[in-house]
Amino acid sequence: MSDKVNRTRRWVLLGGAAAIATGFAIREYRLIPQDYAGGQLDVAEAYKQAQSGDILLVDIRTPREWQATGVGDGAHPLDMRREDFVQALERLTDGNPETPVALICARGVRSARLSNQLTVAGFTNIIDVPEGMLGSAAGPGWMRVGLPVKSYKEDT
Known part of the structure; x- marks a missing residue:
């Protein structure tokens, strides 16, 4: 027994x-980002280009994440889970699919996946920021580099 x-x-x-x-x-x-064949920027360059208006920087994280860390200065918070995400992005780009749009998330996983999806959806100039806000294998991230953030308010 x-x-x-x-x-x-x-x-x-x-x-x-x-x-x-x-x-x-x-x-x-x-936690492994998909390969993305399009452009990439490090966080310092993304910040610089967002400030100069060369790119539209979009923070695709959730409102809870924006509240916890703030939103990168120059970034537009747009929750990627929204059912109307593509339409909202089209509004931000004034309907121009060639507008350079850089996507940032926490660690570069969601931004890489969404970059691929938006390219398939017809956006022709999607740029990934693989470091993200919190850092990844691609680099230290927005917060650790010390780039400026703005507080997130629910009504933005």
């Missing part, structure tokens, strides 16, 4: 370990 109990325990432990490993693998996959 004890040999059978030991085998059962072993299978339960192996199953639990496999489930945990699978969970970590899925988490890591979700």
Whole structure:
């Protein structure tokens, strides 16, 4: 009986370990940005070009994230989860699909994925800011570099 109990325990432990490993693998996959063949900017250059009006910088994070860190100075907060995201972006670009639009998120994962989707949707000049606000493998990010942020107010 004890040999059978030991085998059962072993299978339960192996199953639990496999489930945990699978969970970590899925988490890591979700944190890996998709490849994006379009342009990229580091955060300092994105800030500089947003200030000069050379690009439209769009912070695609959520209102909760904007409240926690603020929005990069010169960036337009536009939650990528909005059902009318593409239409709202079209309004920001005055309907011009060639407008240079740089996307920034927290760590460059969502911005890379959305860059690909917007390119497929017909925007021809999407630029990814892969460092994001919080930093990633691409660099330290907006906050750590010390670029200016503005407070987010719900009605913006």
